Structures are given as C-alpha cells and as structure tokens.
Amino acid sequence: xxxxxxxxxxxxxxxxxxxxxxxxxxxxxxxxxxxxxxxxxxxxxxxxxxxxxxxxxxxxxxxxxxxxxxxxxxxxxxxxxxxxxxxxxxxxxxxxxxxxxxxxxxxxxxxxxxxxxxxxxxxxxxxxxxxxxxxxxxxxxxxxxxxxxxxxxxxxxxxxxxxxxxxxxxxxxxxxxxxxx
Numbered sequence: 446x447x448x449x450x451x452x453x454x455x456x457x458x459x460x461x462x463x464x465x466x467x468x469x470x471x472x473x474x475x476x477x478x479x480x481x482x483x484x485x486x487x488x489x490x491x492x493x494x495x496x497x498x499x500x501x502x503x504x505x506x507x508x509x510x511x512x513x514x515x516x517x518x519x520x521x522x523x524x525x526x527x528x529x530x531x532x533x534x535x536x537x538x539x540x541x542x543x544x545x546x547x548x549x550x551x552x553x554x555x556x557x558x559x560x561x562x563x564x565x566x567x568x569x570x571x572x573x574x575x576x577x578x579x580x581x582x583x584x585x586x587x588x589x590x591x592x593x594x595x596x597x598x599x600x601x602x603x604x605x606x607x608x609x610x611x612x613x614x615x616x617x618x619x620x621x622x623x624x625x626x
Contacts, residue, residue: 519561526554570605572598572616581605583615589624597621 530550534542570581577584577596585602593599598618605616 516561516565519564520558523554523558523561526550526557530554566609567613568607570607570612570616572601572605572618574598577618577620581607581612581615582620583617584620585617586619587622588619590621591624593621595621595623 530547534547572582575598576594577598582598582605586600588599590599597620598616599621600619601616602619603614603617605612606614
C-alpha cells in the first residue's frame with residue numbers, strides 16, 4: 446500500500462509537472478508570437494522612417510531647387526521692361542531720342558525691381574546722417590570734421606541691404622572723426 450501511495454504521489458507530481466510544462470510551453474508560444482509581432486512592428490517602423498527620410502530629403506531638395514522661382518518670375522518682368530527699352534532705343538532715331546524719357550523709363554524699371562525685391566523682404570539700410578554701426582555699415586573712408594559729431598556717416602559709396610532681418614550686404618560709407626590735435 447505504501448508503494449501504491451508512492452506511485453500515486455509520483456503520478457500526481459508527474460501530472461502536475463506536465464501541466465506546468467504545458468503552461469510554460471503555452472506562455473513561451475505567446476511570448477514568441479509577441480516577439481515576432483514586435484519585430485515586425487520594428488521592421489515596419491524602420492521602413493516608415495527610411496521612407497520619411499527619403500521624402501524629406503526630396504522635399505528639401507525641391508525647396509532648394511525651386512525656392513527662387515517666384516522671385517525670378519517677378520524679376521523676369523523687369524528683364525522684359527529692359528528688353529523693350531533696348532528695342533525701342535535701337536528702333537528709334539538716336540538724334541531725336543529724348544534724354545528725359547530714357548531716364549524716366551530707367552527710373553520706372555528701377556522702381557519695379559525695388560518693389561519686387563521689397564515684396565520678398567529686402568530693404569535698404571538708411572545711413573546718411575546716422576551713427577556708424579559696424580553691424581550695418583562698413584567704413585571705407587574717414588573725414589576729419591570738427592563741426593560734426595564723431596562716427597557720423599556723411600557719404601554712402603554703396604547701398605547696404607537687409608533681407609528679413611539679416612544684413613546681406615553692409616552699407617559702404619565715409620565716417621566723420623575728430624581731428625587729432
């Protein structure tokens with residue numbers, strides 16, 4: 446009988462171990478399935494990321510490539526005006542050409558170009574009579590004037606420009622200085 450109880454206990458232990466093994470195999474199978482899903486998600490995410498990266502690079506390249514398209518289209522209008530002016534000059538009799546009309550035409554073309562560039566955020570740096578600022582101005586010459594304050598701009602050699610709050614070309618100027626005694 447003791448032997449029978451021992452066999453019964455061993456059978457119960459074996460059954461219990463088999464159930465535990467079966468449960469662990471089921472958990473392992475679920476974990477393997479979850480790991481496969483996670484791996485598939487990782488691969489999909491990596492592919493999505495690579496596609497996004499390629500698309501972003503292409504958009505960036507297209508932006509760089511076509512960024513000036515609108516500005517150039519506006520400038521082409523000015524180019525057309527210049528071509529018409531040249532054609533009118535070549536077609537006219539040079540002796541009867543009115544200098545005032547030519548200057549007026551040039552001023553209109555200049556105004557058109559300034560308006561187009563201004564619409565893209567370009568503005569001139571005002572400098573005559575202002576205090577010299579190395580951020581906005583480049584001093585090419587100085588002049589000794591005792592009747593004016595020091596570091597005042599009295600002449601502009603070349604206009605300076607700001608594009609959307611950034612100096613793209615400083616004004617080239619002549620600045621006052623006090624005479625050394």
